[in-house]
Structure formats: C-alpha cells, structure tokens
Amino acid sequence: MQLIKDVVNCWGKEFKFYFQSKMIYLILFVYATMSAGFVLYVSDFYENTVANMAQFFIYQPGILATIIPVLTMRLWADEYKYNTLELILTQPISIAAVVLGKFLAAWSVAGIMILSSGGIWGMVAFMVNLDNRWIAINYLITFLMAGSLCALASLIAVFCYNAIAAFLGALALCLLTVMANFSYWIEKIIPDNVILNDLVKSFDFKWQFENMIMGQVGVGGGVYFVLLIVAALWTSLIAVEYKRK
Amino acid sequence: MKFGSNKNIRLAFLVAGIFIAAIAFCIIANLCFGSINLDTSDNKRYSLSYETIGFLKANKKNIAIRLYKDKDLGQKSVALERYAGYVRKLLEKYRDNSLGKIDLTIIETIPFTSTQVEAEKSGIKEFELANKEKYVYLGAVFTSEDGKSITIPRLKFERAGQFESDVTQILSVLAADKKPVLGVISSFFRVAEKNNLWEYAANDAFINQLKAREYEVIPLSTGASYIPQNVDAVLVFYPLNLSKITLYALDQYLMRGGRVIVMLDASYDRKFAEDDIYKTYYSGLDKFLQNNGVVYFENTVVGNIKNAFEVLLDGEKIKYAPRMIVDGQSGNEPLINRGLKNLYFSNASYFKYDADNDNINAKVLLETEDGSGEMSADFFANPSYNNFVKMYDTTNKQYPLAILLEGRFKSMFERPLFENTNIGTPPFLSVSVRPGKLLLIGDCDWMNAKLWDNKADEQHGIYDSTYISDNIIFLLRIVDYMTESGYITLASRKNNINISLSEALYHKVVASYQKRKSEIESNLVKIKREKAVLEDKMRRENMPTVKQFKTMEELQRAEIEQIINLQQIDYLIGEKYSNYRSYFNFSVILVVPICLMLIVGIIYAVYEQKTKRKAREYIE
Structure with missing residues (x-):
C-alpha cells in the first residue's frame, strides 16, 4: 500500500514538473505536427485510407522513438545535476517507487501526446466510415508500445549525468529497437529457415507492433511489450541501487 | 583488477542477464501462446466464419493449396507484402481447421528460376504495379485429390474483404462430387431467349456466380408442364404470365419433396391482374402461396424510415422508406442470414404466414426493424414529397420480408389437372410424400444493382447486378441451402472502405x-x-x-x-x-x-x- 502511495506521490511531482517546464507544449505541438505530416504527405492518406487508419499507426513507432527521449532526458539528469537524488534517497521512500513514479509520469505525458492526434481520427471519421472500435484498440496498443519506449529511454537516463547525453543515448536505443528488422537480417544471413525466422520475429519490435495494429492482438505481442517495460524498469532499479551503494 | 570485483562490470552482466532472460521468456511466450490472438479487426478479418468452419469440418476430400509469393515482395510493394501476410495467416487457419484435409505450401518465387516458371505454368500472373516493379507474384493454386484445379492468378489487396468468401467458395467447388441443378422459371429468361439474349443473360452476376460454383442452371419455361426430376431446386422470379399448368407442376414438385424459391412482388401482381391490357402477365402465384399459409397484402407495401435511403423527391432530400437496408437475423440455424448486414430492399410486399398445417415449420429469415410502417402500393405509381409524407404510416410492426417453410405441404389442387397422362407427368399427389421446402421473398428486385450500387449505369433489372452486395450473397446461400449442395459456404463479406x-x-x-x-x-x-x-x-x-x-x-x-x-x-x-x-x-x-x-x-x-x-x- 505504501509503495502505491509513494509511486502516486512521485508520479504527481514528476507529472507536474512537465507542465511547469512549458516544454510539454512544444513536445505536443511537434508530435501532433509530425504525425499529421507523415500521414498526409508520406503515406498517400487521401487515396489509401483503410478502416483501421493503418497508415497513421504504422509511423507511430518511428515518431515516438524520436520524441520520447525528449520526455525522459531530464528524468534523472536533473537529479544528478542538482544532487537531489541523494536527498530523495534519504527520504522514507523506496527506490522502486521513485523509478516507477518517474516512468509513469513520462508514460502519462506520452499518453496525452498520443491522444493529441485524435484530431486526425475525428476529421477522417467525419468524412468516411471508419471502424472506430478497431481504431480505439490501436490507440491502446500504441500507448502500450509508447510505454515500452518510455521504459527503455528512462533506463538510458539513469546512466547519464547530462540531459543531452541522455537524449542522444535514448534516441539511439529507441531508434535501434524500432528499426532493427531482425527477421529481415536473419533471412538474409540464414535464408529459408522458417523456425529461426519465427523465433526472431517474437522479439522483433516492428513486427509485433504491426501485427497487433493489423488486428492480431495476441498473448505473444502483449507479453513482448510488457516484458520490455518490466525488464527496462528492473534494470533501472538495479542501476539506481548500484549508484546509491 | 579481479574479474567481477568492479561493480560496473557486475552491473553490465546483470543488465545483460535481465534482457537475455526477457528475450528468452518472450520466445517461450510466443512459442506457447503465439497462436492465441484476440481478433480486434473489422468484421473479425483474421477469423474464419461459421460457414467456413462448418464446411471444413464436413469436407472429406484432400485439397492442396500452393501460395506463390514473390521473395522480395516487401521491397517491391509494402501494401502487397502486408496483404500477403494476411493471406498466409488466413490460409494457415484453413489448414488448422481442416482436420488434416488441407495442405498448405508457401512457395517464394525468384525471377528467372524454376519457381517463376512453375508459378506461371500454374496460372499465376504478374502484377502491374504503379512503381514499374517487375516479376511481382502473389497468387494461389488450389488442387483437389481428383486432379481438379482452380487458380487465383493475382491476390488483389482491393478484394481483401472477400478473400475468405472466395477461398471457401473455391474449396467447396473442389470438394463437390456432383453439380447441383437449379431450375429457373422467370419471364426474364423467356424474354431473353426470345430476343436471343441468352448469352447476355448468362453474363448476369448471379447466374455467373452460380456457374462459377459449378451449378447447372436450367431455364424452365413459364408454361412448363412438369419440373424435371434431376432439378434440385426451382427459383421463380419475375414470374409474369405463369400458366396454370406450371403452377400445377410447381405444386406437384413440392408434393414430391421439391424445393421452391419464390421472389414475388405482390402489389405489381395485383396491378397486372386488375389491368385489362396487362392481365395476361398476372402470375397467379398468390393462390399457390395462400394454399401454403402465406397471405399477401396486395394493396400495401412496407418500409422502414430508420434505415431508409436519402433521395431527392420534388427537389427535396427525404428519407425514402421503400428503399431500405435490412440486417440478417442472428440465429444459428439455418445459417442463410448470419452476418449479413446490408440487405438492400425496395418496395417490399407485405405478407403474413398463417398456416393451419402442423406439419410445416416456418422460420422468418428477414424482417423490418423498429421504425417500420406501411403505405398504399399505389403510391409508387406517382410518388411525390407531399403524398409520401401523408401516406407513410409508421406502425413499428416487424414485417416479414423473407420466410422459409419446411415440412409436408398440401396440394392446392383437388384433382389432377390432366386427365390424360400421356404427356408424361408423374401421378397426382394431394399431400407431400416427402418433406419439401418453400422459401418466399417479398420482392423481385433483389438482383437490381441500382438498389445498392449508385455507380450502376442504367437500371436494367438483373443485368447489371454486381457481386459486391449482401443481397447476392443471401441469394447464393439460399440456393446452397435449398439445393442441399453440401454446405452454406458463402462467408459474409468483410467490410472494406471502398471510398477514398x-x-x-x-x-x-x-x-x-x-x-x-x-x-x-x-x-x-x-x-x-x-x-x-x-x-x-x-x-x-x-x-x-x-x-x-x-x-x-x-x-x-x-x-x-x-x-x-x-x-x-x-x-x-x-x-x-x-x-x-x-x-x-x-x-x-x-x-x-x-x-x-x-x-x-x-x-x-x-x-x-x-x-x-x-x-x-x-x-x-
């Protein structure tokens, strides 16, 4: 119970901090503009709209991988800069609560950011019949995927004393995760190996996400993203504890 | 430095360990639960319909499916690559549900190799892409154990909504042992034959679909004296000028356990009966149906204001109730109407079933929903905004639009019509010797493309009907069911956005x-x-x-x-x-x-x- 209270307190503090810094407005604007720009000018959206707005969701991993590092870069760097981490750790609050609170704050902001693209959905739904239930589920999947990117980016932030370094490190890791088309490379190196290809696909970020947004929400995909979050948060926790020692 | 004493190295190992463990867990989860998927797609696009699963379980023939896919499809067309993924997944579901009767092989074609030659020999055709990419193949070949083969030369993305329907149809054709025979009695066929338009008529989508599904369609004259024994079911539509002899033939066919599908517009039938000039066109089917408990309200037509079309009448846009969309019922048996969402009706006649024959089982297949009402049939002669508003009477009753009667019928004739049996008619029966089936639809215009497709050039009745409509699917399923060709194999269409x-x-x-x-x-x-x-x-x-x-x-x-x-x-x-x-x-x-x-x-x-x-x- 105490852990949940601590997490909520920590989340509240971090979440408020995003809005105090005014940075959030710029991030929201850049994200909404980027999403709309990719959809309208890259995906041939006017001619190829499909019921699940797939063209919109397909670009989300790339866009989020670029923007989420901006959200997480100051999560730990400011604590190191102002030496507030030592102060926090002397408080009667567990490290797990701090790590979780910070991650949840970043994830919540990412959620608001994803919701901000609802304007495109609304405007398209006004003109053509969309499958709104499917799109709503795709938004949830995108939110889950954003969570895994937030966890990875905050893991990098734990190791970096500088916000810029945290941003660049997280950007590199997120883009690598999103763009690494493992199954493609395995196919190139060891062709026609169906079993190996299927195995590799199970931890292919892009494949899992596309599979889910195309209507195959499976245990495999869900486990993949949840595991990514758990693994990244657990590692963050260990890293912070090491630093404390 | 002693190995492992440095806390950073230990931390790195720990982090690596966690991620390796996560990947291992992920692989295990995918291997064990990878096939458990919640199909969130529109119309359950990744799931097989009840009709398909029913067919796959009943199928006794071995069928091999070869899916030809370009090896570098992803680099040539991303959209096709995604569609190929969908096709593969669905075909795997066919294989998994077939109790070992379906074998699926995926062949990746490489230009200038034996795979390309094999694909082309099997009838797979190259895609012509806007980006000018060459040697792009995505198609499938279905072969049954007795050597029959059907090819889909190009699996087009635009037809994604009908993919399951197409595949099940092909499989059912390959699995069938004999061609079911459908006799058609229609003034349309008489006119077509007379004007040497039979070929034109044969191009009609409905007949085409039946033929593609290996049905034998036999036109029967509106003056036919008996229904041949090899006919599995008779379809009566546009039944103008039906002779008493043909009515007798239909009646006796039903007594022998035959299956009759009747599409009748009762209000027009009444008009013909009353008109001096056109009275010869009167079908006389009302008496035949009345004998079987179906009573027509000839002066009334029904509509539904809630699901009505918007039309321009006297320059005003109004909801024109006589043109409406009806949803199929959700019952399990029979599967004729399951999953059909947009059945377009026009000017439906109102009838009710009131039989005193306990041997007949009646099932309403389609009916109007909330917002229904009735109006005078004469309204259609001269519709205008004012008389529409005045004459439409919302009753909120549920009016049956299609009804299925099964059981032992009674003849409408008391004695044989022909004293002389030299003409070769079978002996007269006053009651059914075998259970028969009678299916009635309260409208003839069902195959009229204008009702569902605004792009149809001219309103030519059934000539320009198209396969896109749930109406046609419903009719094909009816024919499946009535001829008992095997199974209702026509899965409902899965929606695609067809407007950009x-x-x-x-x-x-x-x-x-x-x-x-x-x-x-x-x-x-x-x-x-x-x-x-x-x-x-x-x-x-x-x-x-x-x-x-x-x-x-x-x-x-x-x-x-x-x-x-x-x-x-x-x-x-x-x-x-x-x-x-x-x-x-x-x-x-x-x-x-x-x-x-x-x-x-x-x-x-x-x-x-x-x-x-x-x-x-x-x-x-």
Whole structure:
C-alpha cells in the first residue's frame, strides 16, 4: 500500500514538473505536427485510407522513438545535476517507487501526446466510415508500445549525468529497437529457415507492433511489450541501487 | 583488477542477464501462446466464419493449396507484402481447421528460376504495379485429390474483404462430387431467349456466380408442364404470365419433396391482374402461396424510415422508406442470414404466414426493424414529397420480408389437372410424400444493382447486378441451402472502405452545389428540347420567319449561358475541393495541435490557480 502511495506521490511531482517546464507544449505541438505530416504527405492518406487508419499507426513507432527521449532526458539528469537524488534517497521512500513514479509520469505525458492526434481520427471519421472500435484498440496498443519506449529511454537516463547525453543515448536505443528488422537480417544471413525466422520475429519490435495494429492482438505481442517495460524498469532499479551503494 | 570485483562490470552482466532472460521468456511466450490472438479487426478479418468452419469440418476430400509469393515482395510493394501476410495467416487457419484435409505450401518465387516458371505454368500472373516493379507474384493454386484445379492468378489487396468468401467458395467447388441443378422459371429468361439474349443473360452476376460454383442452371419455361426430376431446386422470379399448368407442376414438385424459391412482388401482381391490357402477365402465384399459409397484402407495401435511403423527391432530400437496408437475423440455424448486414430492399410486399398445417415449420429469415410502417402500393405509381409524407404510416410492426417453410405441404389442387397422362407427368399427389421446402421473398428486385450500387449505369433489372452486395450473397446461400449442395459456404463479406478520403471530400463539395447544378441541368434540357422542336419546325417550313430566327438566337444564347453556368459550377467545385483539402491539412497540422496546446495550458493554469488559492487559504 505504501509503495502505491509513494509511486502516486512521485508520479504527481514528476507529472507536474512537465507542465511547469512549458516544454510539454512544444513536445505536443511537434508530435501532433509530425504525425499529421507523415500521414498526409508520406503515406498517400487521401487515396489509401483503410478502416483501421493503418497508415497513421504504422509511423507511430518511428515518431515516438524520436520524441520520447525528449520526455525522459531530464528524468534523472536533473537529479544528478542538482544532487537531489541523494536527498530523495534519504527520504522514507523506496527506490522502486521513485523509478516507477518517474516512468509513469513520462508514460502519462506520452499518453496525452498520443491522444493529441485524435484530431486526425475525428476529421477522417467525419468524412468516411471508419471502424472506430478497431481504431480505439490501436490507440491502446500504441500507448502500450509508447510505454515500452518510455521504459527503455528512462533506463538510458539513469546512466547519464547530462540531459543531452541522455537524449542522444535514448534516441539511439529507441531508434535501434524500432528499426532493427531482425527477421529481415536473419533471412538474409540464414535464408529459408522458417523456425529461426519465427523465433526472431517474437522479439522483433516492428513486427509485433504491426501485427497487433493489423488486428492480431495476441498473448505473444502483449507479453513482448510488457516484458520490455518490466525488464527496462528492473534494470533501472538495479542501476539506481548500484549508484546509491 | 579481479574479474567481477568492479561493480560496473557486475552491473553490465546483470543488465545483460535481465534482457537475455526477457528475450528468452518472450520466445517461450510466443512459442506457447503465439497462436492465441484476440481478433480486434473489422468484421473479425483474421477469423474464419461459421460457414467456413462448418464446411471444413464436413469436407472429406484432400485439397492442396500452393501460395506463390514473390521473395522480395516487401521491397517491391509494402501494401502487397502486408496483404500477403494476411493471406498466409488466413490460409494457415484453413489448414488448422481442416482436420488434416488441407495442405498448405508457401512457395517464394525468384525471377528467372524454376519457381517463376512453375508459378506461371500454374496460372499465376504478374502484377502491374504503379512503381514499374517487375516479376511481382502473389497468387494461389488450389488442387483437389481428383486432379481438379482452380487458380487465383493475382491476390488483389482491393478484394481483401472477400478473400475468405472466395477461398471457401473455391474449396467447396473442389470438394463437390456432383453439380447441383437449379431450375429457373422467370419471364426474364423467356424474354431473353426470345430476343436471343441468352448469352447476355448468362453474363448476369448471379447466374455467373452460380456457374462459377459449378451449378447447372436450367431455364424452365413459364408454361412448363412438369419440373424435371434431376432439378434440385426451382427459383421463380419475375414470374409474369405463369400458366396454370406450371403452377400445377410447381405444386406437384413440392408434393414430391421439391424445393421452391419464390421472389414475388405482390402489389405489381395485383396491378397486372386488375389491368385489362396487362392481365395476361398476372402470375397467379398468390393462390399457390395462400394454399401454403402465406397471405399477401396486395394493396400495401412496407418500409422502414430508420434505415431508409436519402433521395431527392420534388427537389427535396427525404428519407425514402421503400428503399431500405435490412440486417440478417442472428440465429444459428439455418445459417442463410448470419452476418449479413446490408440487405438492400425496395418496395417490399407485405405478407403474413398463417398456416393451419402442423406439419410445416416456418422460420422468418428477414424482417423490418423498429421504425417500420406501411403505405398504399399505389403510391409508387406517382410518388411525390407531399403524398409520401401523408401516406407513410409508421406502425413499428416487424414485417416479414423473407420466410422459409419446411415440412409436408398440401396440394392446392383437388384433382389432377390432366386427365390424360400421356404427356408424361408423374401421378397426382394431394399431400407431400416427402418433406419439401418453400422459401418466399417479398420482392423481385433483389438482383437490381441500382438498389445498392449508385455507380450502376442504367437500371436494367438483373443485368447489371454486381457481386459486391449482401443481397447476392443471401441469394447464393439460399440456393446452397435449398439445393442441399453440401454446405452454406458463402462467408459474409468483410467490410472494406471502398471510398477514398479524396473521393469523400469531393462528394461533400459536389453535394453542396447539387441543387444549383441540377436546376441548371434541367434548364439546359428544357432549352435543348425547345431548340430541337424549333429546329424541326424551321426545317419543315420552306421560309422560316424572322421571329423564329430571333427565338432560335435567344435559345442559343440561353443555352450558352447555361453551359457557362455549368462550367462555372464545375470550376467552383474544383476550387472548393482543393480549398477543403488545404483546410484539412492546415487544421490537422496546425490548428488541432495549437488548440490542444491551449486546452492543456488552460487546464494547467486552472489547476495552478486552484493550488495557489488553497496555499493562500492555508497560510491565512
């Protein structure tokens, strides 16, 4: 119970901090503009709209991988800069609560950011019949995927004393995760190996996400993203504890 | 330095360990639960329908499926690559549900190798892509154990919604042992034969679909004296001028356990019966149906205001109830109407089932929903906005539109129609010796494309019907069920958006100018007509008068003016369309994000004010 209270307190503090810094407005604007720009000018959206707005969701991993590092870069760097981490750790609050609170704050902001693209959905739904239930589920999947990117980016932030370094490190890791088309490379190196290809696909970020947004929400995909979050948060926790020692 | 004493190295190992463990867990989860998927797609696109699963379980023949897919499809066309993934997944589901009867092989084609040659030999055709990529193959070959083979040369993305329907249909054709025979009694076929239009009629989508599914379609005359024994079911539609002998043949066919599908527009039938000139067209089917407990209300037609089409009547846009969309019932048995969402009806006749025969089991397959009402059938002779509003009477009753009767029927004849049996008719039966089936649909216009496809050029009755409609699917399923060809294999169509965003925008713009445009067009028609009359008059007279020349000049001027007006409107439509597109882009890229920033800012400012006030109160 105490852990949940601590997490909520920590989340509240971090979440408020995003809005105090005014940075959030710029991030929201850049994200909404980027999403709309990719959809309208890259995906041939006017001619190829499909019921699940797939063209919109397909670009989300790339866009989020670029923007989420901006959200997480100051999560730990400011604590190191102002030496507030030592102060926090002397408080009667567990490290797990701090790590979780910070991650949840970043994830919540990412959620608001994803919701901000609802304007495109609304405007398209006004003109053509969309499958709104499917799109709503795709938004949830995108939110889950954003969570895994937030966890990875905050893991990098734990190791970096500088916000810029945290941003660049997280950007590199997120883009690598999103763009690494493992199954493609395995196919190139060891062709026609169906079993190996299927195995590799199970931890292919892009494949899992596309599979889910195309209507195959499976245990495999869900486990993949949840595991990514758990693994990244657990590692963050260990890293912070090491630093404390 | 002792290995492992450095805490950073230990940390690195720990981190690596965690991620390796996560990947291992992920692989295990995918291996164990990878096949458990929640199908969130529109119309359960990744799941097989009940019809398909029913067929796969009943199928006894071994069928091999070969899916040919370009090895580098992803690099040549991303959309096709995604569609190939979908096709593969669905075909795997066919294999998994077939109890070992279906074998699936995926062959990746490589240009200038034996795989390409094999694909082409099997009938797979190359895609012609806009990006000019060459040697792009995606197709499938289905082969049964007895050597029959059917090929889909190109698996097109546009047909994704019908993929399951297509595959199940192909499999059912390969699995069938004999061709089911459908006899058709229709004045349409009589007219077609008489005018040497049989070939044209055979191109009709419905008949085409039946033939593609290996049905044998036999046209029967409206004066047929008996139904041949090899006919599995008889379809009676547009039954004008049906002779008493044919009625007797149908009646006796039913007594012998036959299956009869009747599509009848009772209000038109009544009109023909009452009219001196057209009375020969009267079908007389009402008595036949009445004998089986189905009573027609010939003076009434039913409609549904809730699911009505919007049409222009006297320049006003109204909801035209006689054209409506009906959803299929959700019952399990029979599967004829399952999953059908948009059955387009026009001018449906009202009938009720009131049989005193306990041996007959009746099932309503389609009926109107809330918002239904009835109106006089005479309304259709001269519909107008005013009489529509006055005459439509909302009753909210559920009117049956299609009904299925199964069991032992009683003959409408008391004695044989022919005393002389030399003509080869079977002996007279007064009651069914075997259970028969009678299916009745309260409308003949079901195969009329105009009812569901606005792009159909002309309203030619059944000529230009298209396969896109749930109406046709319903009819094909009826034929499946009535002929007992095996199984109802026609899965319902899975929705695709068939209108692009640019088209939708364009229609919106055109709609805003529609009234003005139609006014100008009707003026133009009037002027042209007047001009033609005057021209004709001037041609006939040797010396046209000056007044006539002046009138002609005025008409020409007016015509040019109207043409310019029309061109102006077309220009305005184009202009407005591109403006709309720019507004759309502008608002999605700039206005929506700015509004969002403002909303978030305002919420935060209100929250901050509240917190500050609380803090002040606390200090005070």
